[in-house]
Amino acid sequence: MWRVLGLLAVLVSFDATAQTPVPYRIENGAIAQPLTGVKGDPAKGRAIVVERQKGLCLLCHSGPFPEERFQGDLAPSLVGTGSRLSEGEIRLRMVDSTKVNEKTIMPPYYKTEGLERVAANYKGKTLLSAQEIEDVIAFLVSLKDDTQK
Amino acid sequence: MNRLAYLVVIGIALPAFAQDARKSGFDFMGPDTQAMQKDDLANPGMLSVLEGEALWKANAGTSQKSCASCHDDATQSIKGVAARYPAFDETTQAPLDLAGRIIQCRTERQGAPAPQREGRELLALTSYVAHQSRDLPIAPPKDARLASTRAQGAALYSTRMGQLNFSCAQCHDDNAGGHLGAAPIPQAHPTGYPLYRLEWQALGSLQRRFRNCLSGMRAEPIAAGSKEAIALELFLMERAAGIHLETPAVRP
Numbered sequence: 001m002w003r004v005l006g007l008l009a010v011l012v013s014f015d016a017t018a019q020t021p022v023p024y025r026i027e028n029g030a031i032a033q034p035l036t037g038v039k040g041d042p043a044k045g046r047a048i049v050v051e052r053q054k055g056l057c058l059l060c061h062s063g064p065f066p067e068e069r070f071q072g073d074l075a076p077s078l079v080g081t082g083s084r085l086s087e088g089e090i091r092l093r094m095v096d097s098t099k100v101n102e103k104t105i106m107p108p109y110y111k112t113e114g115l116e117r118v119a120a121n122y123k124g125k126t127l128l129s130a131q132e133i134e135d136v137i138a139f140l141v142s143l144k145d146d147t148q149k
Numbered sequence: 150m151n152r153l154a155y156l157v158v159i160g161i162a163l164p165a166f167a168q169d170a171r172k173s174g175f176d177f178m179g180p181d182t183q184a185m186q187k188d189d190l191a192n193p194g195m196l197s198v199l200e201g202e203a204l205w206k207a208n209a210g211t212s213q214k215s216c217a218s219c220h221d222d223a224t225q226s227i228k229g230v231a232a233r234y235p236a237f238d239e240t241t242q243a244p245l246d247l248a249g250r251i252i253q254c255r256t257e258r259q260g261a262p263a264p265q266r267e268g269r270e271l272l273a274l275t276s277y278v279a280h281q282s283r284d285l286p287i288a289p290p291k292d293a294r295l296a297s298t299r300a301q302g303a304a305l306y307s308t309r310m311g312q313l314n315f316s317c318a319q320c321h322d323d324n325a326g327g328h329l330g331a332a333p334i335p336q337a338h339p340t341g342y343p344l345y346r347l348e349w350q351a352l353g354s355l356q357r358r359f360r361n362c363l364s365g366m367r368a369e370p371i372a373a374g375s376k377e378a379i380a381l382e383l384f385l386m387e388r389a390a391g392i393h394l395e396t397p398a399v400r401p
Contacts, residue, residue, distance in 0.1 A: 052330065056313075059330045070331035074324050098314070105324065107313040115314055117369045122312040 021110050022130055024095065030088030031095060034137075035110070035130035045139030048132055049078070055128070055136065056107065064143065074105065080145040090140050094133050109133055173392055174335040174400055177326075182347070186399040194276060194345040194397025197269075197352045201277025204270060210261030216254065216274070223281055231279035232287050232394055235383050237294045244298045246379050248275050248354065266373040272352050276343045279396035287340070287394060289387045298376070302384030305377060311368030320362075332401070338389040339382065341398020348401065355382055 024031050034040070048055040050065055057063075062071035063078035081090065092099055097106040108115075109127040128136070175183060185191045205216045205223055220226040231247055238245035238253075245253070248266065251274050255261045264271035289295075307318040320329070321337035328334070342355040349357075356373040359381060363370055371377045 070328075072328055072330050074327045074329065105315060105319045107315070111314075115310075115312060116308060117310040118312050119364070119367050119369050122367045125312070127312060 020124075021112060021126055024091075026092060026099060029092065029100065030086060031091040032088040034134055035091070035095075036134050038131060038134070040131075040134035040136070040138030042135070042139040042142050044132075045135035045137065048128070048136050049139060054132075060106070078140065078143060080143060082141045082143045083145040085140075087137060087141050090137050091133070094128075094136060169391075171338065171389065171392060172336055173338050173340040173395065173398075175340070175395060175398065177333045177335045178399075178401060182399055182401055186341075186395070192345065192397060192399055194343070194352055194399060197273045197276045197343070197345075198280045198397055200269075201273035201275070201280075204274050205277055209255065210259035212258065212260045214259055216259075219258070223277065227278050228281045229285055229288070231282040231396065232285045233290050235295070235379050235386070236290055237292050243376075244295055244379050244383060246356075246374070246382055247278065249374055249379070251275055251278065267354060267357055272343050272354065275354070276352060276397050279343065279394065282394045283396055284393050286391045287386055287389050289383070289390055295383060298380045299383045299387055301377070302380035302382070305381055306384055311363065311366035313366050315366045317362065337385060338392055339385045340389060340392055341395040341400065343396065344398035344400055346400045352397065355385075 022035055024033065024035060049057045049063070050068055052058055057078070058065070058068055058071045060072040060075040061078050062073065065071065085093070093106070095110040096108040097104045098108060107127060110130065110133055112124050112126055175186065178186075185193075189195050202223075208215045208218075217223065234247040234250065235244045236250075237243070238250070240253070248271055251271060252263050256263045264274070305317075307316050309316045309319075317337065320334050325334050325336045339355045342358070343352050345352050346358075354373065356371070356378045359378060360370050360373075371381070
């Protein structure tokens, strides 16, 4: 079991996304404008969130994913995210959570600058692409308190 | 204002004195893995210790001397040594880790080829030497010449690194005891090295363990035996001062 779920193996096996981040504007604790012109797809977003080698989310978060074993306990549950936060607030947290809490452990999913000692094969690459981030946001927005417990 | 700050400090410091919250990685493991470590017949690391014992007694290099020729009975002569490494090396005027010291003895005093880092010979000798300090408290030397390197290690430990932008401290101080997916996060005390890791299915050094965490962070590796690796090790040993050594430990 430890071999299949060995965290560090999980963290490294993902193929990073080569892209220059598109510019965005932070206003009132949110990024109101989507990063792409294509509307996010919540089903794809859900797949990214539960896929440990891509989203990494469940290493830290738990959420409404009864089929997923071993969800992390370092962060709040994702249940009800869409009731607590606006779309723009979720976008800011996905793009760069340190803009909300300087000390957060949540990785910046859309950032290539200001990082130290990035391994050569990840340098200049964002964790997720702009479209993947929009997909994840569309999914998180759909997590209302009354739709699951 | 000052007095208030003082009271707050005391309030925090007292419970810390009253109870040491530091724990070895051993305490974060399941009972099966703990039992495997505790039973010398089941602990796979003991094979390497035995191999190290044979190497210790065998003549090597142009000197045709063994480690034992100079150090005699290891169970007496090198007891406690691993508990105080890395140490300041007079020859190179730099901090040196235990594996580095063994490489130095091999090449300079025995006239043998330099054993490779993470190679079988060096791991075996290092685990044999460190095993002689099993159950002894980690006791870093009070040597002022180590201070700047140790400070470099402390800084590295709390610097965010890699694409995931984590620092070692965020996991091992702020979130120790929590779970990263399925894995419990230990406090990263270097109590058992070299140790047998089930995921490696092999014995490995502390510096190999650094490489694992760094690659998980998607950060540049730190070369084994480099100044940075020794700096991190120095810092972690100081942070773990007083905790007992377990070599050879077993970890998941």
